[in-house]
Amino acid sequence: MLYLVGLGLSDETDITVKGLEVVKKAERVYLEAYTSILLVDQSVLESYYGRSITVADREMVESNSDEILRDAATVDVAFLVVGDPFGATTHTDIVLRARELGIPVKSVPNASIMSAIGATGLQLYNFGQTVSMVFFLDNWRPASFYDRIKENRSIGLHTLVLLDIKVKEQSLENMARGRKIYEPPRYMTVGTCAQQMLEVEADKQEGVYGPESLAIGCARVGGKTEKFVAGTLQELCDADDALGPPLHSLVLLGKRTHELEHEYVREFAVNKETWDRIWKADYQTK
């Protein structure tokens, strides 16, 4: 049996009791470690589970999944995923491959950022499609998120923006020379995200959002040190110190809001007067 086990969002104790039983009994245990990360190290997980773990990088999962699935028709293999097992497309892929090989699959759900984001106080019913943002390069600034945010905002919905993480990346030089030397991991911050969003708006000028649009910067959602900072996109450009270490994500507010959301979120505002003024002018459901 292939078990896809969600680990939740934060530390070793976020696994479910059901998931922990699977991990303890499985023949082999893999950890998918490139679409997201927990806030604790692999060694913490290993000592907590009492098991050694093989870290599965993108190459292994996407090109060498048969190694992960080896003998899984007869022995139990646990594939651990941060958040919920079906949060990322990659994992439907491995299930399809298992089906082809006649391997039975079970999944153990867990918290995902896509639902845990309700901790902002914004109602999950008022969210549209989730978008991702990658680090811009000088000559590569993929902005498909802009059109999707536009769609969400056109019908009044909030948008969750998931931020790029770079783990096990090679520099161009090391790649060219075939050296397996990896750069230190990088995690996009809310400040970078807000900055990039404003740059794209300045390019496109379709008025999807602007420096005075309201948003919530989110850090370590679901963890003990979870932190929210609410403000304008301009204010959030400078909120990284207040938010602290990774992982970060951002929610851009839609205009179809509920008074309860206002009351809940303003507690997190950088500047409550600014927040109240803009909310009243642009967001309050009339």
Next chain:
Amino acid sequence: MLYLVGLGLSDETDITVKGLEVVKKAERVYLEAYTSILLVDQSVLESYYGRSITVADREMVESNSDEILRDAATVDVAFLVVGDPFGATTHTDIVLRARELGIPVKSVPNASIMSAIGATGLQLYNFGQTVSMVFFLDNWRPASFYDRIKENRSIGLHTLVLLDIKVKEQSLENMARGRKIYEPPRYMTVGTCAQQMLEVEADKQEGVYGPESLAIGCARVGGKTEKFVAGTLQELCDADDALGPPLHSLVLLGKRTHELEHEYVREFAVNKETWDRIWKADYQTK
């Protein structure tokens, strides 16, 4: 401290290790039991946790939350919620009340149907806003879901439809006579949902969806007996036997689809030929 603890979707072992520690140590334990239910009885939870639980009905949570919050500034109170603690609006309300009373709050996230629905193989990125559907009465057929589905479909997105549950409801007669006699619980099925959707389309005739629109009926998502049935809305009107016992939910497909989604979902199709024909004609990304 007030702890909001998510229980996940299915049985007693879906609680996280972190959540279980909170429940074992809390002074009082409440279970919110009207926005959703687990697939096991309260007695199973009580013996698993080794704790007695007070079931909190809607009246208690919405009108008498101060009893739940009593002394919570000095002792630990656990408020258990099926799924994720912030899945339903109700729970932001109790946090706001706790804030007013100066009671610190922590939440323990868990799987929510809003993310676990990824187990259908549809990509969470391709979902728009979630809608709810209630049981229609002769003279009361609230159809606000229709406009929201229209919005989602206009931008190509899938829609998760959450289905009504009726627990601790009184008949009009018993209510009028002040008798605290409650009707047996009722859970909307995919068949009823599909039927009601088609009735509303027949009334409104805006072509948001129709008998040949593709959808997935979902039962006991995240549980050991999880079951998906994919088909047209017309086919799903008769899928209740195949789906089995509650809880049910439904996903109406949007037209912005990925080939991987097709491959994954057709496995669940009532009739693969019909599914392929309609997918190819109406859904396949050109």
